[in-house]
Amino acid sequence: MSNDQMKLTTQTSTMDCCGLVTAQKEPVPLKSIEVELEVRDHVATVVSTLNYENKEDQPIEAVFVFPLPGDAAVCHFSAKIGQTQIVAEVKEKQQAHEDYDDALSSGQQAFLLEESEQSPDVFCLSVGSLPPGESASIRLEYVSELAVQADEGLRFCLPAVLNPRYQPQGSEGASVKVTSVPASLVPYTLSFSARVSSPRQISKVESNCSLDPLQYLSTEQTQAAVKLAAGHKFDRDVEVLIYYKDAHQPTAVVEAGQASAKPGTLMGDPVVMLSLYPEFPKSVMSSVVSCGEFVFLLDRSGSMDFATTVDEQQETRIGSARDTLLLLLKSLPMGSYFNIYSFGSSYEHIFPKSVEYSEKTLEEALKKVEKMTADLGGTEILEPLKHIYSQPCIPNQPRQLFVFTDGEVGNTKEVINLVRKNSGSHRCFSFGIGEGASSALINGLAKEGGGHAQFITGTDRMQPKAMQSLRFALQPVVVNISVTWDLPKGVSVTSLSPPITTLFQGQRSLIYAQLTGQSSEAAEGCVTVKYSLADRPSQNQLHFSLKPAEDTGLTVHRLGAQTLIRSLEMEERDDDGKHDEAVKEKVVELSVQSGVSSSFTAFIAVNKGNGEPIQGPLVCRYVETPMANYNFCAMRSSNSLFPVPVGNTTVHSACYSSSFDASFDSCRREVDVSMIKQPPRDPLLQLVSLQKATGCWLLDPALATALGKTSEEVEKTKPSVVNKEVWATILALIWLHALKMDFKEEWELLAMKAVSWLRAQNAACVAECVEAGNTLLGCEVQKDVLGL
Structure with a gap:
């Protein structure tokens, strides 16, 4: 196969199929998936092992397309064929394609892993020349930062699905195409285990999937292990939420460089990861x-x-x-x-x-x-x-x-x-x-x-x-953000993160930096974040030890390299979409040095054993999934990435029309809408829908219904000296505080509007209104709780 054919085949495969399929339109059965997650504070290291078996009587070439978190830094890729272990190396993408092509032509086993050109969270794995009857075990390792959720939990997601990628009309190339399958038909097993460690106590670990009970590994509850419960089918994303006590404490981790790497390079020097949680002055935050x-x-x-x-x-x-x-x-x-x-x-x-x-x-x-x-x-x-x-x-x-x-x-x-x-x-x-x-x-x-x-x-x-x-x-816009470092003499710093452009109260900001030079083990560094908020200068400081932490591997280095790579990739194209060759070279150099994937590099692994030259070209094809086996309108589950049996035939999820959404829409319109039972309106949303833009409520039958009362009851209990809008608004506030406190974060802002409106009315007898409202609604809400 020529280089041009190889590139065309790989690119087409990357965007046109999911699952592992052969040139003869037959699947390579995925037997099992093993995933090991290690979380250190807010950084995750994930090792996935995919086990395959070629049951054909001839060598095959196959392609597998799968999702990873968008900010994942892929840092290791290897394959085991029989007893032979092949570890991939990172090369410039064109060179990797040529090496892969040469290996296949020589009859050698080869593996190519690369990022999709359209999206950094889709990867394509080409498996070349897998011998008859042979098993292949593919090991993939990546690291990523864990995002902080609204409830302060750290979210890890193991994607099991890849929805159809809708391709804009008139654009070149097709989208990634996958189809849904019933969970009961997924023929492989998934084992998933997680270990969590943190300087802070681990409060709890939750998941959308059934977990075995959390096991604490230390008396301080700073280390824990958990597994997916037996019998899990990989029919959905596996989402894990990790909660720490006092999660908003700023932290710093200094990681030692790689012993074999040259000092002065990114991998040879220590790298620091700072996790900052700016605290804004209360006087500024009290006014939105x-x-x-x-x-x-x-x-x-x-x-x-x-x-x-x-x-x-x-x-x-x-x-x-x-x-x-x-x-x-x-x-x-x-x-x-x-x-x-x-x-x-x-x-x-x-x-x-x-x-x-x-x-x-x-x-x-x-x-x-x-x-x-x-x-x-x-x-x-x-x-x-x-x-x-x-x-x-x-x-x-x-x-x-x-x-x-x-x-x-x-x-x-x-x-x-x-x-x-x-x-x-x-x-x-x-x-x-x-x-x-x-x-x-x-x-x-x-x-x-x-x-x-x-x-x-x-x-x-x-x-x-x-x-x-x-x-x-x-929140007021934070401006003039700057980061300054105070380090011992002889130690210099090179930032790996782009400049901070936004800060929010209580929201984490991560900074990666390379530390060059020598310092004593007792030395300390300091970083200061300065900014202006509502025309007032403010700053937050964090002091940290320069002594490298133990047992961190190269996780922080790889995340720092990934951060810099993504920043450079964003700069790499000018307004005309042309490549900046100098920036591209820098990305390739950084990717090869750190072993972290980029859009310009690929992982290539070649088994240089005794291979017989292959006669004729290897062609990658994909399998149409027979849609007739399923009711299209009923397919509302997520889209599986992996091979599934249909009837007596195993097929791979592949080939979904890029107009999936449009097709679904036309199908949906054929359903009798009157047959779909509409859920009753949520009482909270019913009350919210009645509020006016100014923040008040009107005294009308709809409000009485939302409060669970009759119009007569609401009218009759109104204090005589109070106007109707004030009375209605106080009733709504009492109802929210008494019956919907579990949802306060949803109605808090509109309640503040209501209180501001009430204050502007200078209404008399507010205390009397609150007392009468409590009597009517059977509540005991104090006036000051309402903010009045």
Whole structure:
């Protein structure tokens, strides 16, 4: 096979199939998956072993496409054929392809692992010349940072699914294509074990899958182990949430360099990882910003009609997004501006340009939001983003963009690059809905847009996560951020992280830096983060020991290298999309030196044993999954990546039309909508929907119903000297505080609006109103608890 053929084959395979398939359209059965997770504080090291077996009577070449977390740094890849272990090395991508091609032509076994050109969270593994009857064990290791969730848990996700990547119309190349399968038909086993260690006590470990009981390995409860319960089918992402006591303490880890590496290089010098949690002055944080332009961008592709879990009784993704938009809109401050975009194969906007927030514009928007369904086909997010950025910014109204999608797009890098180019004019908050949402897309939007990313999976409620992001968006913008180092004489520092462009109260910021030079073991360093907040200069400091921590391996070095590689890759293309060769060379050099994957390198492993030259070309093909075996409309589970039996035949998940969302949409319309039972309206959302833009409630029958009372009861108990709106608003506040405290983070901002409105009325007899309201509703809420 020529180099050009090889490149074309590999690229086509990368984007056109999932699972491991042969040239004869037969699967290489995946027998088992073993995953070992080691978490140290907030860094994860993952070792995955995939075990295959060739049951054919001739050598095969196969291709396997699979997802990894978007910020994962792949740092080891090896294969074991029989008793022969082959360890891969990182090479420039073109060179790796040529070596792979040469090896196959010589009859040698070879393996090629590379990142998709469209998205950094999809990898393609080519397995060349696997002998008849032979087993192959493929070992993959990667490291990644664990994201902090709204409830302060650290989230690890092992992706089992890869949703169809929607390719923009008219673009070159097809999307990654996979199909769903019933969990009961997945024919391989998964073993998953995790070890957690931290300087702080481990409070608990939770998962969306059944776990064996947590075992503490130390009396201080700073080390623990946990396993997936027996019988787990790999039919969904495995999500693990880890909770530490006092999680918001700043930390520093200094890791010694590699003994065999040259001093002065990244791998030869110590690397420090700083985890900072800035604490802002309370006097500044007590007043939220009362201005801003809030632009909401909602995915209305066909897959948004799926439930967020495999439980069909759960609300659909689009339904949850509508409820979340209601809460967000009701919580916006008076004097701000807003607009709502929705997208699929095309896009729509409620207003031609952002409008001032008022009762009239709020009502108009909510009427249209209530009618939004998942009826816009595919997932083309680039065009609506371009339209949003083409709108001139409103003076003194900082733009805040909220993106909600369950999506996978084939042009992830292009989308993120657009956000980065416009990062000076806005902050971007992103929400990945459901399993399989691209972590590269969701995290990339927030990181490059100076905002915050959230993932909504399983039985998670979208509303509290969205409200946390709104609270971040309402924080004063932090400006003039600088990081300064105070190190002993003879020690210099080189930052591996891009400059910090955004800070939020209580939100973690990670900094990686290379330390060059010698210091005594007792030496100490100090880092100071300075910034301005609401025109007031502030700073936070962290002192740390320069003595390297023990037993950290090279995890911090690899994460530091990954951080620098991703930053350079972002810089690598100019506005015309042309390559900067100097930057590309630097990325390749860094990738090869650190052993961490990049978009310009690949892992190549060749077994240089006695191989017989292969006669004729090896051709990679993929398998069509017979759709007739399943009811297409009922396929609402996540998309499996791995081989599955259909009838008496095992096939690989492969070949989904890139117009999946559009196809699903046309199928969905054939279902009798009257047969779908609509869930009753949540009482909290019912009450929220009645609040006015100013923050007050009206005394009307709908409010009485939401409070569980009759109109006569509510009217009759009103103190005579109080006007109806004040009475209605106090009743709503009492109801929220008494009956919905578990959901306070969802209604806290709109309650603050209500309190501000009440104060502006200078209403008399507030204490009498609170007492009468408690009597009516059977509650005991104190006036000061309401903030009055």
